Amino acid sequence: MSFYKSIVINETTTAYFWEITEDFNVLFRQVTLKDISLARLEKMKSESHQKGFLAVRMLLQHIGYSDFDLYYDEFGKPHLKNTKEELHISISHSFDFSSICISKSKPIGIDIEIVKPKILKIAPRFMDISHLKDLSEPDKIRKATIIWGIKESIFKIKNEKGISFPKHIFENPFCSITETNCTAELRFNNTKEEFDIQYYQLEDYIFVCALPK
Ligand SMILES: CC(C)(COP(=O)(O)OP(=O)(O)OC[C@H]1O[C@@H](n2cnc3c(N)ncnc32)[C@H](O)[C@@H]1OP(=O)(O)O)[C@@H](O)C(=O)NCCC(=O)NCCS
Incomplete structure (x- = not known):
């Protein structure tokens, strides 16, 4: 597990970070993906991008969600569904880090x-x-x-x-x-x-x- 840390942005918003130290297979074995995500993963050209994508799912699972709670709109913006309260999510990855940020109040954007x-x-x-x-x-x-x-x-x-x-x-x-x-x-x-x-x-x-x- 390479959960790196979380940062409390404010009382309703927290960012979570995964440091990618695992190889592809270790990450792949630990996440549950829906078919559409599996297809997307297979189409990605670089292993670095694939690992960033899987690490986002590791973060979701770490905080009690999963790939099945995530969907994208027509522009590629991620959203969380099936939650009791309205939640906003933003996602970013770069080389060895993936990050997600979840807000219970306002839309957020991260990079x-x-x-x-x-x-x-x-x-x-x-x-x-x-x-x-x-x-x-x-x-x-x-x-x-x-x-x-x-x-x-x-x-x-x-x-x-x-x-x-x-x-x-x-x-x-x-x-x-x-x-x-x-x-x-x-x-x-x-x-x-x-x-x-x-x-x-x-x-x-x-x-x-x-x-x-
Ligand atoms: C979409 C964009 C913001 C992604 O940023 P990036 O630095 O390439 O990549 P990041 O890792 O930070 O972010 C990628 C994540 O952004 C999210 N994302 C993609 N499109 C999005 C959108 N339209 N709105 C909000 N979030 C979006 C996705 O969750 C994506 O990750 P995922 O598909 O693996 O879940 C970027 O590619 C883009 O289009 N920027 C605007 C275009 C522009 O003006 N560029 C520079 C001009 S000088």
């Missing part, structure tokens, strides 16, 4: 990303790079990864066609060295929505969680 220098190459495509000025190289990489995670997380809450990371999602100024939370805005379709953001470092990964204000 886990490995911290890699490559993020600075693509940063101009998704963010205002003036927000990285005056930072050391490692701090630029870390902050750009957080900002990417903010945009992915908000996108996952909204799940709407046409949202562009650089044109519609804006993080408000924050200091990624001293702070662990910030706020962000989605300006899309003539409306403005605000989000609270929390971010954490886990090993070499950044985890971001977004909640509507």
